[in-house]
Amino acid sequence: MILVVVILAVSAVQAQNCISGTGAGQCCQATRYGACFKVHGRYGIYVENNGIWIIGTKRLLSTAGDEKLDDMIYAAGGSFDHGLAGDFVVCPMSKYLPEHSQAVCVQRYSNLRVVERK
Numbered sequence: 001m002i003l004v005v006v007i008l009a010v011s012a013v014q015a016q017n018c019i020s021g022t023g024a025g026q027c028c029q030a031t032r033y034g035a036c037f038k039v040h041g042r043y044g045i046y047v048e049n050n051g052i053w054i055i056g057t058k059r060l061l062s063t064a065g066d067e068k069l070d071d072m073i074y075a076a077g078g079s080f081d082h083g084l085a086g087d088f089v090v091c092p093m094s095k096y097l098p099e100h101s102q103a104v105c106v107q108r109y110s111n112l113r114v115v116e117r118k
Contacts, residue, residue, distance in 0.1 A: 028090070029091055030091060033094060034092045034096075036092075037089070038087060038088070039061070039088050040086070040087055042084065043063075043084045043086075045073055050062075050064070050065040052090065052106075059102075061102055061104045062102065063103075063106055081116065081117060082117060083115050083116075083117050084114060086109055086110060086111045087110050090104035090105065090106055
């Protein structure tokens with residue numbers, strides 16, 4: 001019985017963190033908007049928010065930002081001059097609508113390399 005209470009308490013705390021978190025795998029999971037999915041894209045810092053452009057498409061996934069990814073871009077020399085190309089696993093935080101940006105949470109990333117934005 002005590003174990004069940006502890007598990008429920010931990011789940012409640014994790015759910016609370018997921019609502020306020022920005023990603024980096026801390027709280028991303030499948031949502032009512034669908035399962036998490038993998039994309040090959042370029043993460044960048046934009047004027048209004050951060051996002052991942054899916055390479056080969058016109059689709060932009062809007063993120064709340066990720067401090068670790070942002071720091072890598074700043075270390076490269078400039079937030080609007082550089083981005084990070086790689087593989088990202090993201091979880092949808094809003095419904096997908098064609099020709100609109102979809103909000104996502106960044107669950108994890110790999111194979112990152114700094115690229116110059118043109």
